[in-house]
Each structure stands twice: as structure tokens, then as C-alpha cells.
Amino acid sequence: MAAVWAPVVGHLLLLALLPSTSSSHMVFDLGGHVYRTGEFHVTLLIGDPAKPYFLHVDTASNLTSLDCNKGSKVPHPVYRPAPNKLVPRKHLLCNALHQDVGEPEKPHKTVCNYEIHYLDGSWSHGVLIHDKFTFPSGSTKPDIAFGCGYNQGGSHETVTGVDGMLGLGRGSIDLVSQLKNNKIITKNVFAHCLSSKGGGYLSIGDENVFSSPANWVPMAPSTDRNHNYYSPGPATLHLDTKPIGTTPMEVIFDSGSTYTHLPEGPHAQLVAALKASLSKSLKEVRDPSRLHPCWKGPGGFKSLDDLKKEFKSVMSLKFHSGATMIIPPEKYIIVTGYGNACFGMLGRTDIGDMCIIGDITMQDQLVIYDNEQGRLGWRSSQCDKKPKSKSATFSRI
Template sequence: MAAAAARWAPVVGLLGLLLLPFAPAPAGAATPARSPPSSASSAVFLLSGDVYPTGHYYVTMNIGDPAKPYFLDVDTGSDLTWLQCDAPCQSCNKVPHPLYRPTKNKLVPCANSICTALHSGSSPNKKCTTQQQCDYQIKYTDKASSLGVLVMDSFSLPLRNKSNVRPSLSFGCGYDQQVGKNGAAPATTDGLLGLGRGSVSLLSQLKQQGITKNVLGHCLSTSGGGFLFFGDDMVPTSRVTWVSMVRSTSGNYYSPGSATLYFDRRSLSTKPMEVVFDSGSTYTYFSAQPYQATISAIKGSLSKSLKQVSDPSLPLCWKGQKAFKSVSDVKKDFKSLQFIFGKNAVMDIPPENYLIITKNGNVCLGILDGSAAKLSFSIIGDITMQDQMVIYDNEKAQLGWIRGSCSRSPKSIMSSFP
């Protein structure tokens, strides 16, 4: 996926362009083996990656039997998990691991309920080209796409109670990816981990099988890495700022509703804007009016020692009297932003949550103009979610966040949260 783009607004549809060269799946082959309910334990994973220069955070998932590792881009802004796949592959990127190779008994048939759920979003009148398989196409607003079929295979999930479960979960076997320039760019991940609110997402499937609660959280470190968890037993019991989840007007996304924007504790006098949390977006996006107001406020508060400069990394950058090595070198020159949700729920956005230092030693604004990407709402992306635990609680329909360092092991990180 494009490093600076919001990987967003999936459009799912049946194309039926290619029938995979598989024999029909045996009857019942794609029915998940129901795992015994666990004692509400969380599955925990270490993350790799960063906002800059990698452009995303990813998790290692062990899939198949025998299990093989794959790097998956963590995306709460879409539902479908998919792997680049040798089925055979029509168009695939150079990926870190050998392409996933499904066997003929892994195909999800058209009649499966998860296939119905996948197609019901935007293609309610379409039918499968064959009853033996479930075709999909998913498109993102950065022009990336994945075309393939649904398969079902084992995922190895390490639980906090020291056990390891291996549920069979449905995901996309993508044999035609358009990522980067004509799909030719090397990819740092093998696919995408869809953790959205829909029934197709891995989180919803784990809930249906009684493995974990429908709750997830992530802690993204400014120095790279962090951790991800499924389930509710790692959620802090106090000091979390909670906001009710609302139905987004733009799709089935994680949204706390509208927020008022402040700069240095002063209102920017913009209209409240709809906000969505999306770990699949590297940067934060503001809709047109708040974006322009933010740019004006930042520029008006800067010292004369900073000069605007062109940098290929991002649209708005400044240089200092000498090259910057980290945001701490320059954060004193920038003020904090604040989102106010509802009556008193505050998300503080200090300079380190909206600035990056490029390889050229410049400081750049990691808030982009959402109207350029044709977004009618604002996105809180990875840069703004760094060094705070963000919790997506589908059980109680609420979103939460609590600030703390994410640069250590999950166990030591948890000790810093109440």
C-alpha cells in the first residue's frame, strides 16, 4: 500500500473474472471447526514498522498447517484480511515471504454465510460465477486493490493464559494485486489484516467462535513497533478516556462521532467534524476547513528560525538552522492540538503526534488535506495514535485511549497502564 495514503473505503464486489484452477471443494470443507470457548483471554502480538519511513505497522501472523509466517498490515479501516496468493498469481508484488498457496479443500463456497456478508455491502444483486468459490474484489482510496477468492485456513493465536489456539478463519487469497506503481513495487508486507466492524473481519470471526471478545487494542510506538491485542482482559480499568461509538455516515467505520478542534487550547472556530480512527492510514487527515485553519494557526505560531522548504516526504515541511534528528529537537516551536468529543472527552495531540523528521533533517506536518483524497470526514491515523493505547470495544460500542509509552514489551507496557 502507498505509505502516506489512507487505505480506505473498500468497495467489495463480485467480478468473477477468473475461475481458480481448483477442483470443487469437498462438501463442508470450508465450515470452520468450532474451537472451545476460552476463558476470555486475549491474544497478543508484537508489532513491527513505524510511521516513517516504513509507512505502516504490521504484525506477524502464522497461518496454515504447518503454520508459516506472514507480515500483515494492521488496518482497522477495512474488514477483509487477505494475503498475496499463488493460486496461481496474475499480479503480485515482491513480498517478504513465499506466496501463500491454498489447497483445493480450502475454498470458501458461494453459499457460505461469510461470502454472503462480503457481497452484501455493495453488490446485493450479484451472484457467484460458480458455487464452488467466493470471488471478491476490494478497492482502496489510494487506488490499491486486491482481487481473489475467499479461503479458510488455520491461524495460530498466542493467548495470554499461555495457551495457543488454532481456529479456522476465512480470508482473501489475492491473486491480482494492484499496489504501488502498476503493482510492481516491492511490498514490506504479505497482505492486510482487516480489523473493521463488519462480520467478515478476523475479530468478528474470533467472537463467533468463542475465542475472544470482540475487542481489540493497539499501542504504536514513536520509536517503531508496539503491540496489538484481541480480547478485553488487557483493557486498563481506569484513566481511559471513553467515547461512545457512533454509526459513521460514510461507512461501517470506527467513529466516536464529531469533534471540535482546538489549537493551543483555543478553538479554531471550525464546524465540528466527523472523525474516524483508522490504523490503516499512516497520517492524519482533516477535512478542508479544519485543515486550512490548522495550517494557518501553525504557521502563525512558528518562530522565524524555521523556514518552509520543499521535501518529497510530505507537502508541508520546514528546515531549521541545522538538520533535526528527532521531533524533540523542534517540538518547543510547535503547539498541541486537541480534539474535544461530546461534552468533555479530550484527545490531546502534542507535536510528536503530528510531526515527523525526514531523512533530510526537515520537520514535516503529518496532517494532510482530506479533501484532496475526496474524504468528507477526518481520519485519526497512526501518527496521532502513537504512544497511547487505543481500544476498539465492539462489545460496549465505545472507543477509548490512554497515553503511555509503547516502546517496551507488552508485559512491561501493561505495568505503565493502570
């Protein structure tokens, strides 16, 4: 669940900035794909007059942000904040931000600057600002605090085609907390559904996500106050019935990562076990996607359905809470534009004993983040079909 001080402090901080509106919940269409775009994004209208921006849905970032570097190659004209949109260094919002992401190495004297380091190895430097957001109802235009990034890079995975990040992490000024504190939604609950066909949807404040059974686990407490990740706790990884590694890994749900990341040791063991399970009709090849390993079948691979003919092994994460996440081949293998099947789990030396679940493994699952009850849930779902709800406001941007 969000940091314990967030609901109280967030309410006091944001009441002056954000107008109160009638409560509702919202469902947004998502664009993008694991391959080739490498991201899933929502379109939000920001500013006055409102302008559209593509924001990469990121559950491991506490701060929504736009790329404000005038030299950046982004889909829309680069956002340029007016001077009166800058949050002062001594404002309580700035203190809350630094509680979420940590103090910058060199704090600015007058404006609220920040430095953020993400799970995938990327980083961003910027300043905190506020501006109007126009939501699907059209009548709801709250003033939302967000980041204006002027220097960023260093990513292990290159995400292009977006203007910034939609921060949905466990913070005090993440977007969902701000919406609840201003009574735009009644519950700090959201869910995303990423389709293997591309696109999907993001639901904010909708209690209808609880109407069907799901695998529920308690949110594990964060071990780092500056990185309040969504974690279902420790788990052991299996390939079919074979355990991979001997030490349980701390699992993180990170929709900001395209692929799933494993510590180098378990990753190497998993790759070896996977190779041993494959038929000799598959030939290991190099692919321009730079993923490794990759295989070419006798007739090539044209779709995810073709994977099932050659890849039979099912992975699973068995959580200490008793829940299990099933990971079939289509959630750990991608089919590239060159007709190859490539392993979509990356080995890392810099993540300790963490297992970072990225978009590839979240595909075709409704993943629910219930900050009210402090729990996470997931269930299989047709993510290319938006839910039907009489009370939801749908985005048609």
C-alpha cells in the same frame, strides 16, 4: 459496535468451519514505524504447515487478507491457496462478506469474489478462502476465513514490506469476531499501542485494558452499511485555542492510514495557522518524503525531542460527547532522514467532512476498541513496553 446481526450470524456460519478451543487472550509484538516503513504489522502463522506472514494492522478493513498476486513483491513467498480452500459463491460466509463490504460489480459464478475500497483511496479485488491460523499457544489452530487478493493498488500512501492486511474493522467475519464466535477469546475487545520509537503491541480479548482510566466515547453508528468504521463521533479541531473550520468533522480511527487525513478546506486553514505560529528561524524546504510543508531548523532535526524546541502549538479534537484528544507536535510532525520536520496531516478532496486519524496521531496511546459495550477509549501509554498479565498468551514470533 459490530453490526447487530454479526454475533448471531457469525456464530452460525463459522461453527462448522472453526473448532472450539479454550478461551484466552493474546498479545502480539508489532513491527514497523510511521516513518520510514509507513505501517505497523503483526506476524501471523497461516497454513498447514504454518508459514509466517506480515499483516498490516488495519482497523478500517472488515476483512483480513493476503496478497496472492504471484508477481507481488512481498516479504515472504506469495500465499497460494489450494482449490479446497476456496469459499463457494453460495456459501453463507460469502453472503456475510458481501454484507460487510458490498457486492462486487461482477460476481463470480462459483467462487466468492469481492471488491474492497479503503479509506486511503486504495482498493483490492480477490476471493474469499479459509485456512488454519496458528496462534501463540501453539495448540490453537482454527480455520479462519480471509481474503486472497489478486489485484490491488491505487493507494494515496505506499505501504511496503507487508504480505497483507489484518482486518479489525466492524464486520461479521473480521478476525476478532471469528475468534470470539469460536470461544478462543471471551470478549470482542482489542487494543493497539503504536510506539513513536517503532513497534508496539496488539492485544486481543484482554479485559485488562479497562483497568486504568481512559477517555471513553460511544462508538458512533455507521452512516454506510458497507463501511463499518470505528468512529468516536463528530469533533471540532483546534490549534491551541483557535478553532479550525466551522463544521464539525466525522472522526474515523484508521490504523491502516500512516498519516492523518483532513478535508482540503480545514487542512489549508490548519497549515496557515501553523505557519503563523512558527518562529522565523525555520525555513520551509522541499523534502524527498513528498510531505508538505516541511521545515529545516538552524541545526536540523535529529529526533522528535528536537521538535519541542521549535513547534509549540498543540492541536486538540473536541468531541461532542465531551471527550478531548490532545495532539502534541510529535503526533502531527515527523522528522525525516534529511533532518527536516514535515507536517504529517494530509489534505484530501474525496473524504467529505471526515477526519481520518492515522498512525501518526495514534502514537504513544493505547487505543481501545470495546465492541461489547460499543465504545472507544484512549490513554497515554509507553507503547514500547508490553503489558504484564498472568493470563495472556504472548507471541514470540
